[in-house]
Amino acid sequence: MVLRVYNSLTRDKEEFVPVHPGRVGMYVCGPTVYADAHVGHGKTYVNFDIVVRYLRYKGYKVRYVQNITDVGHLLASGEDRILKGAEREQVQPMELVERFTRRYFEDMDRLNVTRPDISPRASGHIPEQIELVKKLIAKGYAYEVDGNVYFDVHKYPEYGKLSGRRLEEAEAGTRVDVQEDKRNPEDFALWKKAGPEHIMRWNSPWGWGYPGWHLECSAMSTKYLGQPFDIHAGGVENKFPHHEDEIAQSEAAEGVPFCKYWLHNGMLMIRGEEMHKSLGNFVTLREAFEKIHPMTIRLFVLTAHYRSRLDLTDDGIEAADKGRQRLWGAVRAVRQQMTQAPSGEPDPEVMAMLEQYRVQFEEAMDDDFNTPAALSTLYDLTRDVNTLLGANRALTRESLAAIDTLYRQLGGDVLGIIPDNLEETELGGLSAQLIEVLIETRAKLRQAKQFALADQIRDRLGALGIVLEDTPGGTTWRYAQIGS
Numbered sequence: 001m002v003l004r005v006y007n008s009l010t011r012d013k014e015e016f017v018p019v020h021p022g023r024v025g026m027y028v029c030g031p032t033v034y035a036d037a038h039v040g041h042g043k044t045y046v047n048f049d050i051v052v053r054y055l056r057y058k059g060y061k062v063r064y065v066q067n068i069t070d071v072g073h074l075l076a077s078g079e080d081r082i083l084k085g086a087e088r089e090q091v092q093p094m095e096l097v098e099r100f101t102r103r104y105f106e107d108m109d110r111l112n113v114t115r116p117d118i119s120p121r122a123s124g125h126i127p128e129q130i131e132l133v134k135k136l137i138a139k140g141y142a143y144e145v146d147g148n149v150y151f152d153v154h155k156y157p158e159y160g161k162l163s164g165r166r167l168e169e170a171e172a173g174t175r176v177d178v179q180e181d182k183r184n185p186e187d188f189a190l191w192k193k194a195g196p197e198h199i200m201r202w203n204s205p206w207g208w209g210y211p212g213w214h215l216e217c218s219a220m221s222t223k224y225l226g227q228p229f230d231i232h233a234g235g236v237e238n239k240f241p242h243h244e245d246e247i248a249q250s251e252a253a254e255g256v257p258f259c260k261y262w263l264h265n266g267m268l269m270i271r272g273e274e275m276h277k278s279l280g281n282f283v284t285l286r287e288a289f290e291k292i293h294p295m296t297i298r299l300f301v302l303t304a305h306y307r308s309r310l311d312l313t314d315d316g317i318e319a320a321d322k323g324r325q326r327l328w329g330a331v332r333a334v335r336q337q338m339t340q341a342p343s344g345e346p347d348p349e350v351m352a353m354l355e356q357y358r359v360q361f362e363e364a365m366d367d368d369f370n371t372p373a374a375l376s377t378l379y380d381l382t383r384d385v386n387t388l389l390g391a392n393r394a395l396t397r398e399s400l401a402a403i404d405t406l407y408r409q410l411g412g413d414v415l416g417i418i419p420d421n422l423e424e425t426e427l428g429g430l431s432a433q434l435i436e437v438l439i440e441t442r443a444k445l446r447q448a449k450q451f452a453l454a455d456q457i458r459d460r461l462g463a464l465g466i467v468l469e470d471t472p473g474g475t476t477w478r479y480a481q482i483g484s
Contacts, residue, residue, distance in 0.1 A: 003058065003366045006307060008239065008262040009162055013368060018230045019260060024055050024062045025225035027259070029217060029234035029242070030119070032069040033100040034085030037107050038282040039297065039312060040268035040275040046298050047265040047306035048233045049113045049416065054365050057414050065224050066116040067217060070097040071123045071200045071210055080210070083200065093200050097123075107285040110294040112416045118224050122216035126202045129211045129219045132253055133190045133204075141252040145181040147193030147207040153186050156248045162262060163240035188245050190215055214245035218258075221246075227254050233263040236307075237274075266309040275312070283312070296321040299417050302371040323379065324417065329469075329478045330382040331407050331418055333389055334400050336476060344396035350388070351399075354406050357381045361410050371415065378411055390471070435466060439475050442468075 003016040018024050028048045031037060045066075052064050070093075071082055085100075086093040105115070122129075133149050136142035141155045153159045153167060160166055167186060189212035194201035201208045221229065227250065234243060243262065250258040267274045275282050288297060300320035304310040357377055364373035385403055388395060411418035438457055445454040458468050461477070469476050 001362055001366045005261055006368045008264045024060045025229035026064050026231040027221040028066045029238055030066040030068050031104050032081050033097050034081045036284040036286055037104050038284050039288050042111055042285050043268045043301045044235050044265055045113050046111055046301040050369055052114055053414050064116045065118045067220050068101055068119055068121045070121050111298050120220045125220050128223055129215045130204050132219050135253045142190055144206050149191035149206055150182055150187040151190055151249055156252050159248050162247055163244045165240055214242055218246050218250040228257040229259045231261045232259040236264040239264055265306045269309050269311045292317055295417055296324050299324050302375055327382055330385050331422055333476050334403050338397055338400040341397040341400055346398045346402050354402055435477055
């Protein structure tokens, strides 16, 4: 089966062929760490986590680079977001950066997002950015005016090839006010002059200043991945001007393509609007985690194709939570029965069924990482697994282990929604072994017709989020978030 991806640069779905056989270099625009990440950020990084996971599942050696923007990301007013955030919190800029970088990774860990192989900071790569500016000036693509350096977009004929914008449209899409010292209104800043009051500033051939926002991603992606590299990904809102400017400055400097495939994910919507901090309509991940299981949020993100917009609704979250519990319930039942099942050869019918579902899953993911179709395959698998478990069929330990392995690979390794330590996940310190002891005690109480005491065990576990389910084959349990 061939992996096909939608390339925003060519506006077509293409067969994925890496620059170097067997190896993939992937760069994703990371967070600007001036505040807590919101659920929209969660969508972006879950979406591209899936890409990394599936490429590794297919056998590629992936180097995943995701930057940390800690300087140079400008507001519409021209102010640096980090400095603005530091003023808000009344702390030093690097103090703000350290705090929110740690909190960002903590939030991503709870969403089971794979950590990047390299997380370079913009402030740690100022020399590389200065060298890139010097090269662009030497080649005639950039010019300096009173300590500011701008890229002359008219010198780069292919400007607009990613976003489809013509030069006369570019000025309307820029994020900062037009500066009077520019040759052309649509020219973008490579280096900004900084006054004495500007804390985050560095010495350069053009005086004290700091890099423009777009410069960091060009410098850091090519430093660690080379040029051209395979995949550059990010939110669709960054297609212009950020990604467009990256292409222009990188290709003008080196004379070769910047990267081969561009992947853009759709926005998260809330109440019909795009979720943005600037609009004040965002929900931080930490706020969401107080009410919603992190794996429910992850699964909710996967219910839509990564390129699609996704509406954050109560109904959508509720459906995702039910789906998570359905999957986890089946996996837990398989693992519980596996400890008691007799050893023997795997059932050929079971193995054929599993192979059929593996093929369906891979076909979905090979079609531009179609997670809704992949999830549907897992739900169909779960339906058939539950039928097998409820049919009092004598499944061997090896058959059950094969089912568990498929869940671990497809639901765990690729989709990241089925943890290996499922029984210990989010139990608030209550171990799976202790739950089993309580279930055995409850069974003995019921046999002794002490139903009131047996019900107390069930109710007390329920208050802790542990749901007991009595079946013909015995009592099973599952975790349900309290209040869900």
